[in-house]
Amino acid sequence: MSVGEITHIGRPTNRVDGKLKVTGQAHYAAEYPADDLLYGYIVGSTTAAGRIAAMDLDAARQFPGVVEIFTHENRSKAAWLDRSWRDEVAPPGHPFRPLNSDRILFDGQPVALIVAETFEAARDAASLVRIAYDVDAHCTELEAKRAEAYAPPKKRSGIPPPPDPRGDAEQAFQNAPVKISRDYRINAEHHNPMEMFATTCVFEGDGKLTIYDKTQGSQNAQGYVTSVFGLRSKDVRLVNQYVGGAFGAGLRPQHQLFFAVMASLELERSVRVSLTRAQMFHIGYRPDSYHTVSLAADRDGRLQSIMHDAVASTSHYEDYQEAVVNWSGMMYHCDNVKLTYQLAKLDTATPCDMRAPGAAIGVTALECALDELSYELGIGPLEIRRINFASKDENTNKQFTSKALLECYSEGAAAFGWEKRSPRPRAMKEGRELIGWGVSTGMWDAFLQKAQATATLKVDGTLEVATAASDIGTGTWTILTQIGAEAFGLPLEDVQARIGDSTLPMSPVEGGSWTAASNGSAVQAACDAVKHSLFKQARKMANSPLADASFKDVEVRDRRIFRKDDPARGLSIFEVMHAAELTEITEQGKVSPNLRQMLKYISYTNSAVFAEVRVDEDLGVVRVTRVVCAAAAGKILNPKTARSQILGGVVMGIGMALHEEAMTDHRLGKIMNANLGEYHFPAHADIEDIEVIFVDEKDDKVSPLGVKGLGEIGIVGTASAVANAIFHATGVRVRDFPITIDKILNSPRPS
């Protein structure tokens, strides 16, 4: 087979960064060498609210190897205005400023930075710092603050507030023959990427810094540094080539970035600061939330009323917001809808986006409630979802650019064997284990963001594509390489992607599942522009075989540009560049949302999740033995890495269903399980069989590539499918997530 026949788009492709990752050669933020490197270690507050009364730093200062200790009393000057501290994704409020004053806003708040010649010296000296606090009353318990909840007065950019009510949901609820109203609680979760947050700030001299940071956005973090410290943009380069997971925790600049840069500027040396695992529980979290969902239907199962009221936690200093309840207004057809979303302030750090922010909790509550309604109606849980299929977004009255959800239901159900399900709970049993099957719908935005890229074709026919995107495990390196290789008909090894560097063309943060669509389309546009340039040069040549051709008549493949109708008539890239006296051709590509189209259309990914659980009847132990996730996500660039994205979302959804919660001692305002032993997320033993199906979905509007994105959809609906399966297995409905053994055993058993 000649390279010309290779199609890269849609082909299962091994990661191009795979070899580096399996040999330990991929370097993460804490792994870049620097001469004369200093180590910073953060000391955290041990109280949740109050003021620092006194600090005893003598013992720490005298510890051999300690170079400097920074506190609020000697912190160097930084920006004065809130807006200088506000990064691209900051919610409204006053962004946290490390060491700004003696005021304590949350437990674990950084209050000092020890800088020493070795990591061990910094760590050990940190343990010698003694701090006395004037303690204020605190509250970390959402339940206690529900009465004071408020609708956020200032909207967070990019987050739609709940839509206005439509119809008369209260009246329709009263009039409907079948109805339920239920309260759900989803406990706070922590991202816990495997790589701990770290920054290596290399002091280059001449006022220049090269910063290796764990972030989902090199340009967002670079902008934060220049703005906070008043540095010139050209003096600060921020690199995040490999990111050891993030799941949203790396969207906003984290404390270690501030500290590494501050210490580096003050001491004029290179500095590395890593957070500890415990400290990573104080940098933002998926908010704690309460949901009341009221659903009513006619006897045929058609929804007559949907009401969803949610209260979620935020900090005292920022109004963190996500779209929690909006999904309840658009996942199903219903004429009477009323949705509210409120915040309650706690003495914690500001929550931050965590995989499918908003949807992961809001959809879980809705999908459990819909399951409950289906039993009230005596209509199958899959059937009720089909009956209420929404063919447009009823929140905005816009058309979907595509929605192959019915195909997700049918293909997922077939793969799962759903038709063999017994409708009655507690009807399936094997040995000591009750078996249950549950289903849920999932939905997530398909965004296109502004992004830019360059493509450079070299005289030897190889290609480089560049954009300041990040790969947090998402496969970005690989899909951008595939897109470049596809455009020029090259083998993958002849294409070099460049990402993870703030000096590259403009990119949004890596989040929201938009990178493949946005940066991918920008790379494709840049490649098209290069092909245009190449064609112009080729046509200009004396006796050019392409002289009478137009651009649409030609193709570039296998290091040649030639006529599609007569591949023999063409020129090698070398010949064209040589004649034009060029060594390379570089062009820009950019994409931005089509605002005119957005007036009429809106795009989402959709999914159907089927779960099987086995519950030990005596012990209450739940095993998730099978999950089938059928997703409709437009064009799939790389089925191999795409499948992994869904697997990862499903695994995190199983964690949400069964394991994950921050356990706070509200008397102390402290998270008591701030470690990976006691904050359990799924381990190998927890994960059995997961099948991923991508249903065929053509979408020529969502993005130039037809891609929708896959980072989040896998988690949405998974926790509810598992919860619904637990009910089907046991007849016990637990409405407090995670569904742990105690909650199952303590629920009254159905007669």
Add this chain to the structure above:
Amino acid sequence: MNQIPHHPQIPIFLTINGTLHELKVEPWVTLLDLLRERLSLTGTKKGCDQGQCGACTVLVDGKRVNSCLALAVSRDGAEITTIEGLAENGELHPLQVAFIERDAFQCGYCTPGQICSAAGLLAEGHTPSRAEIREHMSGNLCRCGAYTNIADAVEDVLMPRIAAKEAAE
């Protein structure tokens, strides 16, 4: 590495990936920090620094060990294999190949620990089954959720080896 006055330096020998290292380290330095901060072997990862995640797994005298829980001085004389030493003569270890083929990682941060752990597991002689693999790999957390693919990759390498061993017996 910066030397600090008044800090005792203990002389030790470690064979790391086949190379003998004569080292002086303070008694409180973990094997993990020695590898990462002093020997530039950053393939071994720090995920929790308290023995709960397995990202720092290396082979010490052929057995898998959380290097964050091992003080370097306590392993004087040991043979250490890290992810950088698994490939031989430029040929990837079969587990490394299988991890790439099965897409058994996403962010890649737990990967060296997963692979070293699986390499240790191959030598432990457990009953060959999917359930056993899952159980005995449970000390290695993966937040990206690549577990099913990791189990596939380990199975790809483990099962033929056991079959070959049984055939030989």
